Amino acid sequence: MSSLQPAQLVEQLHRGDPRSVARAISLVEDQSDVGASIMQGLDQQRLDEALTVGITGPPGAGKSTLTGALIHHLRQQKIRVGIIAVDPSSPLTHGALLGDRIRMMDHALDQDVVVRSMATRGRLGGVCAAAGAAMRIMAASGCRVILVETVGIGQSEMDIASLADITVLVLAPGFGDEIQAMKAGILEVVDLLVINKADMPGAQKLLFDLGKGLRASDQVLQTCASEKQGTADLLTRLLSLEKMLRQEQKLQQRRLCSLRQETVDWSLELFKKRLTALVHAQHCTGIDPRVAAEQLLNRVIPG
Ligand SMILES: Nc1nc2c(ncn2[C@@H]2O[C@H](COP(=O)(O)OP(=O)(O)O)[C@@H](O)[C@H]2O)c(=O)[nH]1
Ligand SMILES: [Mg+2]
Known part of the structure; x- marks a missing residue:
């Protein structure tokens, strides 16, 4: 090979x-x-036809369970699906986070469920760049829908999730602190808000607490992912949102924006590698690092 x-x-x-x-x-x-x-x-037509969905939210909210349910519904419709699990926190869990659940749900032998884990090893920028490529590779391989699960609710995880065409935020009762920490700005880039674990007490309160941060146009859906309740509806909403975005030419705009962001991410990744080599090859004795950095950068991108 x-x-x-x-x-x-x-x-x-x-x-x-x-x-x-x-x-x-x-x-x-x-x-x-x-x-x-x-x-x-890569086959451009397949890239155009695929839909990518970013699924983000705090650990334990039920993202993997929800992803599993979506895979189930998609496979029932004979749709080939790709799953990318991005785990920024720990290389040790590499493959375990989503892999276990996929195995549990008997998709492991299904050739039309393509799974990939990406561990960041502390370099989220790099994964951000590679995740976009992974989505396109899966699309070219015939995946009509690609689900990207990111762990965490920080800005970097949101950046990855929002590389996708549609971003879903998954919350659940009992995650009050995380939600307080996250509120500002994040809801603006989310297309669909899922309140999972609707079977647990506190789902209504969560909705109420979020109230102020929501706009009238925001789509909120309640699910019980472990029972696959509301999850078929979620898929229907995703596909109809896709249709709308395509009709209004908004999908194109979003993709252009994502490609630009990926270009920045890739530039930084490649730049860092070359720059490090360059700086270490120089004998810059006695120059203040801040001044040296300015001089160096001016040679590449005059400010
Ligand atoms: N009661 C209840 N538990 C759920 C539901 N969805 C997921 N869970 C459980 O919540 C835990 C965390 O789910 P997981 O999908 O791993 O969350 P993730 O960290 O966001 O990917 C697991 O024990 C699931 O079985 C739900 O709708 N209701
Ligand atoms: Mg998970």
């Missing part, structure tokens, strides 16, 4: 071969030149 030419790899992933999908994503993550040429060879 390692000796495979980019064109062959692209051909195999276009046929839906899961190993080629995994390999292509790894090559992009490793910032290899092969990765870059793979990205240029």
Whole structure:
């Protein structure tokens, strides 16, 4: 497999071969030149047709369970689905967060459920860049819907989730502190708010507490993901939102915006690598680092 030419790899992933999908994503993550040429060879029509959905929210709110339910409904409709789980906190849980649940739900042998975990090892910017590529690779492999689960409610997790076409925020009763910490600004980039664990006491109070942060146009949905209650409705809403965004040309705008953001992320990633090498190769004795940085940057991007 390692000796495979980019064109062959692209051909195999276009046929839906899961190993080629995994390999292509790894090559992009490793910032290899092969990765870059793979990205240029992807079937544009499939990229256009796919829908990406970012699912974010505090740990324990039920994102993975909800993702599992969505996979179930999508597979019932014979729709091929991709799942990307981004875990910013710990490389140790690599693959475990979502993988366990997927296995539990018997999708492990299903060739039309493509799963990928991405651990950040403290470099969220890098994952941000690679996550977009992973979404496109899955789309090119025939995934009609790609779900991206991010753990956490910080700005960086939101950045990743909002690379997707549609962003869903999952909350649950009992997460009052997280919600207080998160409120400012985050609801603005969310398309759909899901109050999960609607079977638990406090769901109504949560809705009430959120009230002030919500706009009249905000879509709020209550689910009980563990019982797959309300989750088919969530899928219906996602697909009708997609339809609306396409009709109003808004999907195109969102994608353009995401591509720009990814370009910034990639530039920073590649820049950092080259810059570090350059600085270490220089004999800059006695210059204040702040001044040295300014001089160096002026050579690349005059301010
Ligand atoms: N009561 C109840 N529990 C749920 C529901 N959805 C998920 N859970 C449970 O909540 C816990 C955390 O769910 P998980 O999907 O791993 O959350 P994540 O960290 O956001 O991905 C698990 O024990 C789930 O079984 C729900 O709708 N109702
Ligand atoms: Mg999870």
